[in-house]
Amino acid sequence: MTQEVEMKEAQVPSHSVSSFSTPSTLQHLKDIAALIETGAYAKEVRRIVKSVRLTIMLRRKLKASILSAFLSFALSPGSEAHSKLFSYLPKEDEHDMDVDTASSAAQGSVKHLLPEIEIFCYLLVLIFLIDQKRYDEAKTCSSNSIARLKNINRRTVDVLSSRLYFYYSYSHELTNSLAEIRGNLLALHRMATLRHDELGQETLLNLLLRNYLYYNLYDQAEKLRSKAPRFEAHSNQQFCRYLFYLGKIRTIQLEYTDAKESLLQAARKAPIAARGFRIQCNKWAIIVRLLLGEIPERTVFMQKGMKKALSPYFELTNAVRIGDLELFKTVAEKFSSTFSSDRTNNLIVRLRHNVIRTGLRNISISYSRISLSDVAKKLRLDSENPVADAESIVAKAIRDGAIDATIDHANGWMLSKETGDIYSTNEPQIAFHSRIAFCLNMHNDAVKALRFPPNSHKEKEGAEKRRERQQQEQELAKHIAEEEDDDF
């Protein structure tokens, strides 16, 4: 499950890499800080989103020396944040420090500190600590930053704070203490809701769901999910995660059709680079589809980079497809360690009856009439009274609509019904309609998802209007002049 973290990095736009390749990392950070500042003053959240993306790109290049130089550039030396954050960084050699503090002292005194920049510094240090695997320090650092965040109520901080929430939870997950912060996360979620911080709500809801699911608390997770306010997704990554958690909850609660939809959507929406996340989604989706009685296509297992991870599930699918209980048992035993580390063991236990169903369906298709004792033999039901077992199993399969047949109890037969001509019903029309509706919806969603920079449209209109106004004024002037002429 930890692979999910990779997802955030995936969104980095590739074209901006080239423009930033020449100057030093410190210069990058300063540029980003400048970007955040303009964003904060102009109240343009878009710029801050961009700055977060750029930061994640720099992640691998972060070093203690660069970081401390940047901190002394951005934060005024006496401030609380400055002293706190510096305590996490190793001491540097004098020379480096001197140069930077000297330059920052001049700037720090002029510039008044923006909360955005302060939070950004926290974020940088936190990322650095996690990358250095200093998880306990990361934990305290994140707790400090959260405490600081509670006092800042600015919409331009939201983007940065949602990243902080994420690392807050992540650092606790790495130290295996997720249960401790559940109350805190709930409080933060409440706070975000009150402040109409939708991105924060989205992030925190996902973190809470992850927190619950980490301990298999599906009941609580579902209760929270169904009651938390929902709105249109702000961030694709968060939406993917939400769909994944939703799919898991629904799978556990046996709502397979909905679960399948969520899981497949999550797998499709996830960025290509988030391989771990997509593998997880696919694993769950495969099981759900098997539970629904569908057999996933071979291409699902052959996706690039997933072949190895999905191979246990491929063999499982094969066993279900053939409807062979023995084979199913051996596969389940062979890969039991994989399945238990994926926490899908209980679901695989559920699959047993699907294996029987598939076997039964194969029998019902191949024979128009078969004795129940033969059915029992073919399904390899080993019990004291296989015929009676077979009879009740067939009866249940008929009721659940898995096979279309009747039982002749007196003779001990199962009679398959002729399959009717599906094209004589309304079925094809309904299927056709649902496909058209899907395409049209997709188009509408795509149109809605188009994004324009918020101000450019207004400016353009302003220019047009000005031209129009000037034209009108000119005409008016001409008019007056003409009137004047007439007077004479």
Add this chain to the structure above:
Amino acid sequence: MDPQLVEVTQIFARLKAALLRNDFGTCNNLLSQLKVLLTKYPSLPPTFQQTPTAVEELQIARDIYEHAVLLSVKTEDQDAFERDFFQLKPFYTDTCGLIPPSPQECPILGLNLLRLLVQNRIAEFHTELELLPPNALENPCIKHAVELEQSFMEGAYNRVLSARKTVPHETYVHFMDLLAKTVRDEIAGCSEKAYDSLSVADAKKILMFSSDQELSTYIEEDHPEWEIKNGFVFFQKAKESQPCKEIPSLQLINQTLSYARELERIV
């Protein structure tokens, strides 16, 4: 020892004695007294305050709720079972580090699984199952419930009923009786779809009735649409979906118009 705790211990001892005598009236009285007394301890869920006597209090409270659950099984009161079980659950999930696990834990968790099965609440059954650690699944009490659910889902009802003989704990018998009723309803539902008709003797055997009288009262009460004629039970099948004769014109017009509207928006 604090005098209040002494009182609780005394009442609890009387409760245990009454439970052994199967004196359910007294049990219920004592239990409600105990529950009121338990509300006064801050060390119990949901506050879990660290008090010097927390360990003793938690242990006795857990014991009391365990007995409450067993009592509700004996009185076959499923609602009370649910309530008591939820009161007991925090002791199992949240006190791991504080007090040693109870020997009753697995039987009671298994009982709860069985109750959910009896009430046909399969989704909740699986939600509870997810909460159990992998090694708990090996426990005979829980394994019993899990295997029952599997047979139940497969439709191997005979196996469900024969499992009554292999109950791992004497309290399970109560629920197994209730399960028989659930199973009968399931079988009735399946037979309705699977057979056109059954002879009365066969129907009796399949639905596990000992006399024709029981069968006919069951049909009258639960399935009035079935018919008994000439020693056969006829099931009224729901009409199969017929091939359509008419063209659903209005629906088609609506759909086509909406396509036109959407296309116009695109072009």
